[in-house]
Amino acid sequence: MKWVDEFRGAAKVRQLACLIKAISQTPAAIMEVCGGQTHAILRFGLDQLLPPHLELLHGPGCPVCVTPSRVLDFSVELCERHGVMLCTFGDMVRVPGTRSDLMHAKARGGDVRMVYSPLDAVQLARDFPDREIVFLAVGFETTAPANAMAVLQARAENLTNFSMVVSQVLVPPAMSALLEAPDCRIRGFLAAGHVCTVTGFSEYGPLAARFRVPMVVTGFEPVDLLYGVLQCVRQIEEGRAEVENAYPRAVRPEGNLPAREQLARVFQVCDREWRGIGMLPRSGWELRPEFAPWDAEKKYASIFSSLPESHGEAAAGCRSGEVLQGRIKPPQCPAFGTRCTPENPFGATMVSSEGACAAYFRYSRNPLDPTLP
């Protein structure tokens, strides 16, 4: 509770929590999709403000966590054995591949650079015309505009020494896959605010109707998150299953149309493997064929095809796949906090700061431990 008390919106947070308690009768599990939301919920203890019959499930919305090991293996191979300067976001360097992560590849002499933006990788391509620059482009819809922009810039300037390993994933197909599971407990979704800032939420309507599950587009502040839960609970109590926008400050129904236009120019829908979940049809974006010269999978096709297919989890005893799907909470994994820690992570959910395991570890939250609040 202390993080909530310290927050200057504490009065509003308490009000919202009281409203939720007053309205909610039906036991239900509500899933927040985005890892940033998971992080905020645990950081501020928002789940503890809810009545006991309301449970928050943590979803698969951590792009670092769902990136398959083959993509990591490919990146390690490129920088370690083929002289490529491999650029990526900082969280990616510790995600285990089959053989190694990028940090260890760097320690062995591979040229791995952490960048803030894909555009910084394009700049490196300009600055080092004699080097091959590969950007490892992971992300959900939120990150896609920046990745698209990088490719468009590289093409406009004919930077032939720049290419991208694209591992873009999409939220709605993952939601659909979770809802299709026969033992699915999800009775409501908090849809990820900044994903919808880009794409809007027209795709969510058919999902809500098909699975009879309310979907509330939700922001990232404590007040936003509880407001999202409140609107979800209202729908559950009233027997509605609609898409609702609880984050209109940043999300328009249609999203950002100019951005969507550019995304459609650059990407096309493809099947994508999700670490811990498996192959999901039409759940990702890949570069369109006309961008093949900047597509590292095509540029280095023989190297990519020589690598083994991704399968399962990296480490034995790691249950991060179940964590990603909201089937278990991190402390229910026997390795959590003992053999598996942020310093020595087994699975990507412990590596990434957005991962549910890392968030539980960071905020010392173990619901199985009665001595903790």
Added chain:
Amino acid sequence: MVGLYLIYIMCLAIPGRVLTIDEGDALYRTGEVDFNGARKRVGLGMVPEVCPGQYVLVHVGVALQIVDEAEAATIWGYLEELGEAAEIVSPSPDATPESVGEKS
């Protein structure tokens, strides 16, 4: 503290105020954006109608959407509460986003 900075990277977009917009093709133009005191060059191609003085939500160096000032203030309040908003200024030891960004 590197960990917390990374949540900005992967899913949070940060609001900033557009100070200047460079000349050039609308798709590739950049502008200087003020993030509560820290200035950075940001890609503005996805928000072609943006004007100086407006707030934009920025994610990994590219503006995603124009937002109003109230939204910017509330998100900054949240980030300050997390206590690590300053980290977007110098995200990693390897990259030099400021210098790289200046040239782009």
